[in-house]
Amino acid sequence: MNTHPLNPITQEHIDDYARDGVVCLRQMFDAEWIARLQQAASAVQADPKAYGSAGPSHGAMLSISHLFRNPGTFRDFALNSPAGEIVGRVIGADRVQMFHDHLFLKPPLSPSIMQWHADHLWPFTGTMIPNLWVALSPVNKENGRIEFVAGYHKFCMETGSRFGPAGDGTFRFPDFEQERDNPDFPFTFKTWDLEPGDAVLFHVDIPHYSKGNDSAELSRTGLAMRMIGDDAYWCPREGLMPVQGVDLLTQTEGEHPAPCPELPVIWTRPDHEPRAFVRREAQAA
Numbered sequence: 274m275n276t277h278p279l280n281p282i283t284q285e286h287i288d289d290y291a292r293d294g295v296v297c298l299r300q301m302f303d304a305e306w307i308a309r310l311q312q313a314a315s316a317v318q319a320d321p322k323a324y325g326s327a328g329p330s331h332g333a334m335l336s337i338s339h340l341f342r343n344p345g346t347f348r349d350f351a352l353n354s355p356a357g358e359i360v361g362r363v364i365g366a367d368r369v370q371m372f373h374d375h376l377f378l379k380p381p382l383s384p385s386i387m388q389w390h391a392d393h394l395w396p397f398t399g400t401m402i403p404n405l406w407v408a409l410s411p412v413n414k415e416n417g418r419i420e421f422v423a424g425y426h427k428f429c430m431e432t433g434s435r436f437g438p439a440g441d442g443t444f445r446f447p448d449f450e451q452e453r454d455n456p457d458f459p460f461t462f463k464t465w466d467l468e469p470g471d472a473v474l475f476h477v478d479i480p481h482y483s484k485g486n487d488s489a490e491l492s493r494t495g496l497a498m499r500m501i502g503d504d505a506y507w508c509p510r511e512g513l514m515p516v517q518g519v520d521l522l523t524q525t526e527g528e529h530p531a532p533c534p535e536l537p538v539i540w541t542r543p544d545h546e547p548r549a550f551v552r553r554e555a556q557a558a
Contacts (some may be wrong), residue, residue: 401502
């Protein structure tokens with residue numbers, strides 16, 4: 274099983290993610306990792322509650338999170354696969370910590386639609402708050418590939434526009450379905466067909482959507498890896514997604530989360546490489 278990306282992270286990947294808030298990364302994980310994860314996903318499907326916590330979308334599709342907290346394949350993948358390195362190199366981090374993982378499986382003919390949303394409810398602010406979605410099955414238009422509004426994350430970050438407790442309570446997305454054919458809409462819609470071993474990396478603030486699975490034969494299975502980099506800071510608010518085992522409301526707002534068993538370091542930039550991240554305190558000096 275590979276411990277470093279099968280294919281190099283390029284400057285184009287870095288630039289695309291910085292501009293769009295989303296980038297497709299082809300064939301980063303070897304066949305052995307994918308086979309182990311596919312087998313583990315089947316075990317979760319057979320007994321979801323034995324492996325993690327049911328997400329709000331659990332029902333017509335499998336939606337189970339925090340699998341890496343338990344010994345087994347998902348923990349091995351979080352700690353020993355190249356996922357942390359892939360993320361760190363694209364986002365320009367020197368250290369990457371695991372937040373949680375989330376397995377999604379849309380069975381054939383599942384009507385489950387993930388309406389346009391962003392993952393604003395994470396208990397962090399900053400820029401290095403990425404989601405690596407690893408394809409464990411073929412993903413295409415028929416079985417529910419994910420669509421993104423490229424560049425919209427910048428608007429959210431620049432205006433402080435967040436849903437729920439971390440926002441002002443009034444923010445709403447425009448009707449992106451109506452904007453699809455609007456030639457004056459300043460953002461572009463992006464999506465990709467994927468094969469097992471491909472991944473899509475996207476920012477917590479980027480709007481994304483997936484329709485139901487119209488295929489009568491092919492499930493759509495993906496493992497989302499939620500992580501934080503150097504430029505991520507506590508946002509202790511009632512109603513935000515908890516970090517299991519951590520008292521969120523006792524954390525210091527604006528402080529970077531210290532590594533702990535609940536937020537373990539999964540990649541550190543090698544000492545022989547120059548540092549990529551400059552802390553905001555140093556930038557202001």
